Amino acid sequence: MTSQHPVLALDIGGTKLAVAMVDERGQTLGLLIEPTDKLRGPDAVIAHLFDMGRRSIELAGLGSPVAVGISCGGPLDAASGVLTGPLHLPGWIDIPIVDLARETFGVPAALENDATAAALAEHRFGAARGADTALYLTLSTGVGGGAVIAGRLHRGAAGNGGEFGHITVRPGGRLCGCGRNGCLEAYASGTNIADRAADLLTSNDRASTLRDLPVVRAEHVAAAAAAGDPLAADVWTETVEVLGQAITDLVNVFEPDVVVLGGGVTRSGAMLLEPVRDIVRRTAMPPAARAATVTLAALGDVVCVVGAGALGHDLSLRLDREGSSRV
Template identity: 75%
Template sequence: MATKQPVLGLDIGGTKLAVAMVTPDGRTHGFLSEPTEKQLGPDAIIAHLFDMGRRSIAASGLGEPGAVGISCGGPLDVAAGILTGPLHLPGWIDVPIVAMATEAFGVPAVVENDATSAVLGEYRFGAARGADIALYLTLSTGVGGGSIIDGRLHRGAAGNGGEFGHVLVRPGGRLCQCGRYGCLEAYASGTNIAARAIELLTETDRPSSLREVPVVRGEHVSAAAAAGDLLATELWNDTMTLLGQAITDLVNVFEPNVVVLGGGVTRSGSLLLDPVREMVRTRAMPPAAAHAVVTLAGLGDAVCVVGAGALALALMETVHV
């Protein structure tokens, strides 16, 4: 049964915390985004997150939420409601986030991998509406993934399936925080795009406008590439090649209707989307290539919050997703 009551969506990212009240039409109210400040540790950050949630509830003017949805990178134990050891949050071991949220807000709560939450949000309210098979990749602090298969969330046997950021794109390459070498995340996350640029600037004397940037971030690299900086352009093109290869492989495996890309790195727009689309168009096997639409997240920066809200709405509706 559909609910008319709003829910609270909470997103725990490696760079920022985001919260909002989400209504059953997928709209956000009282949206807040603030730095994560990872150095403070889980207790202080969760206290801050819940305080943001209370402020969002008050700002929305919608009354109390009927449930709380929480989005966070994995690994996690969805059934137990525990963050077992998120890679983007060092030191967060076996954090009972669902029990903590239930106690804090007095309503049922649910947790899910951030990219899995995001694909549900896009499926219900965004760019993946109507798709039988949808893939989602978030390109942010890390690279996460989620998928809808035959209209249902794919979680995997242990609940952490869809780790598209940890497909191998360069064997023996850069060390990934998962412990392997050559994962997509080690090249295409905003964090690692910046790290690779800094390495090039340190290891070579090549001229680049990035040398004038006090703290290089991923968006500086994409902006410099767009402006014609040669070092940044080479790095960006290499990144897009690896990302395009990974997405092409995923298209061949899943044969999706749509591949949705979200996260801070996608703010580069056509600079990212055009080469990835072209690689899928020319390299994916037919007929998959003709059916897969590669597009940006329809929910923008709120995608994980709306996804968390979609989980909470499904919890209230007793819908199995």
């Protein structure tokens, strides 16, 4: 059945832009994924994003959207629709993205932190569907997070709640992009997995198959570790240890039904999931905390797009209710 109320969903990542029309069932139509090329600056990237939006509307063939939902990493001000200074987009200061989208597409628009939008998507359509309390962590260019508590999306006082990537896992450790030292993001993001491997390659002369690569990426580290490369294995072991420790702390605080892991790093599958699960089982406080399920996201690479779409649908429904109440 074709949706009669499609929403245009825009996801602004540090590496890629993803755009689609999203129906009420969370299905994506007219999906487009293209490089962000953030060095061009916000004006050029936003123009490209909106052009993708127009192309997606045409490809989906569902007519005009009823709303626009936008997901992006923070910091941001969801209430005012402004990107105040996303860490993955240097130079994007006080960008009124909601106003720009509203002017471009002629419909209401809403903004949400990308990991919060992903938590909404997984809770409504994915691996956390039906859970009373669910946590979501995305392990990608950075590490983000979102939470559904007692069935409701947690946003925090200023809309940036759930910054699980900035839990301190190594006091005084590696410098994080947020300016602090020892954050989870500085160890478990795809960017920092690769950077840690590169640091080891330059700081010692240990043998490693990674030395044969012109550029080392997180997926290379995972593959080399799986093949028995000792240097890569050291990096990967530390990655799963700090991630398991951080999730244990979150489980102890929130006592969730489920913890969902998404993002590009999770393409390593069981190699990431099983040791993290084992750490949580062994170290979370009993009794109920140990019952928390740790699992991989069900929506894959489109999770933030689906979340942005869900955000747009919620906005449209809210405006319809408010309009009806004034009649």
